[in-house]
Amino acid sequence: MQQDLFLLKYRNLLPYQGEVGFYDGFLAQEVADLFFKLLEDQVPWKQEPIWMFGKKVMQPRLTALFGDPGVTYSYSGIEMKALDWIEPLAEIRQRLKAHTSVDFTHVLLNYYRDGKDSMGWHRDNESSLGKNPCIASVSLGATRNFQIRHYESKSNKIDIPLNHGSLLIMAGESQHFWEHQIPKTKKELGPRINLTFRKLI
Numbered sequence: 001m002q003q004d005l006f007l008l009k010y011r012n013l014l015p016y017q018g019e020v021g022f023y024d025g026f027l028a029q030e031v032a033d034l035f036f037k038l039l040e041d042q043v044p045w046k047q048e049p050i051w052m053f054g055k056k057v058m059q060p061r062l063t064a065l066f067g068d069p070g071v072t073y074s075y076s077g078i079e080m081k082a083l084d085w086i087e088p089l090a091e092i093r094q095r096l097k098a099h100t101s102v103d104f105t106h107v108l109l110n111y112y113r114d115g116k117d118s119m120g121w122h123r124d125n126e127s128s129l130g131k132n133p134c135i136a137s138v139s140l141g142a143t144r145n146f147q148i149r150h151y152e153s154k155s156n157k158i159d160i161p162l163n164h165g166s167l168l169i170m171a172g173e174s175q176h177f178w179e180h181q182i183p184k185t186k187k188e189l190g191p192r193i194n195l196t197f198r199k200l201i
Ligand SMILES: O=C(O)CCC(=O)C(=O)O
Pocket: 108, 110, 119, 124, 137, 146, 162, 180, 181, 182, 194, 196
């Protein structure tokens, strides 16, 4: 996403070295309710292992990958092959195109069953996404806290509650200089679906 277009639409939540924008009402409540239901039913959710410190461990969440023909995505020693677009995901991709002008090629889905499911600190900096990737993250279901901090100094921590129907955009140099996570929480929470749309270069 071009920086000038980004700045026209969003307030930049980062103080320097990248752009992160938040759009609370990307999907209206009823639309978001419907997408949650359709995706919960239609996606073949799986708990996949990853390699961490030389050990195979189960990820603390369920995942799936959808995308254009031939798309694969590798991280932490596993490779996922994209499934063909299904109607609800094709529809959200189209709405994102209208909003950001980006032609996303695939989407990684995460299903957090409850507050014990999580995602640790990381950057989405795979070289296949190009130098300064634009990542569009749509949230459905329970609100979870998204945290960002500076990668080198581990300072400047920012908390963004990602609520039902919201959109978070990460762009510019953000994946070089900032890392993000979804921490576990002791709160009694229902499930949450997160969709991160990405573009292969
Ligand atoms: O669940 C989220 O909001 C974050 C997901 C994420 O960072 C990712 O899939 O790379």
